[in-house]
Every structure is written in C-alpha cells, then in structure tokens.
Amino acid sequence: MKQVEVYTDGACSGNPGPGGWGAVLRYGVAEKELAGYQPETTNNRMELTAAIQGLEALKEPCQVELYTDSQYLSKAITQGWLQGWKKNGWKKSDKKPVLNVDLWQALDVQLARHQVAIHWVKGHADNAYNNRCDALATGQIAQNRG
Secondary structure, eight states: OEEEEEEEEEEEESSSSEEEEEEEEEEEEEEEEEEEEEEEEHHHHHHHHHHHHHHHHHHHEEEEEEESSSHHHHHHHHTTTHHHHHHHBBBOTSSSBBTTHHHHHHHHHHHSSSEEEEEEOOSSSHHHHHHHHHHHHHHHHHHOOO
16 A cells, blocks of 8 residues: 655635645655635635645555645544534534534545655744645635636
8 A cells, every 4th residue: 555645734815814834745755736616615614625635636545655645634533523413424522513514525535545644833933844734724714816
C-alpha cells in the first residue's frame, strides 16, 4: 500500500459566506495541489471538503497521514464521534441531527477505503504545507469574488 501525506485546510469569508478549500498530496517527491470554491458555505464544510477531495483524488487505496488544523475534523475521527454518529443514525448524543451529515458520510466512505491516521496541526503556524493549503483556500475566495 502506498504511503501518502495529505494536508488540508478550509477557509470562509464570513461564516457562513464564500469559502475555499485546499489540499496538498505528497507521495515521495511528487506533490499535487487541489483547491475549490463554494459561494455560500461554512468553515467546517470547507475543512471537511478539503479532506474528502484530498482522499478522493488518490487513485487507489493508500496508507494516508492526513494533516488538518481543524479540531472539528480531527476530534470527530480520533475521539470516535464519527463512529458514534454513524451508529446512532447520524444523531448526536443530544439526539439532534449531525451537522454536515452529507460530508461526514462522504468522508466515512473515504476513511473505509484508505488507512488514515489523522494529525492535528496548529493553523497559521510553522507547518509549510498547512500554510500552503490555507493560501490555496483563501486564494479561491479572492479569485472568485469577482
């Protein structure tokens, strides 16, 4: 199984508002950048979209080290929230529906396809790839504003 690093970030101008996402995929010395835009979204939706798009871009099942500055994304996976939501019919412990369920379900498919280890990194700090993802995400917002 190929070992790949995936760095992701999402951004929103206003929350909700126009949003962008960015991902950097690394395999050996090869790197690929991905980015996208949504005219009306939230920061959390962009964080999830970045992770989904990064994982979907892999052509075969891989062993993935996924880096994110989103505690929403990282904790949902590392602390078992996602599995609990799925087991409870996509309801939270307070019985309210899980927000962004469409994206969590899409991410769950990718997590089943790949062997993914999630790593939380401090945003806007010293991780060059996280900073690049942030630049890709915010660049999408600026580029699409008109």
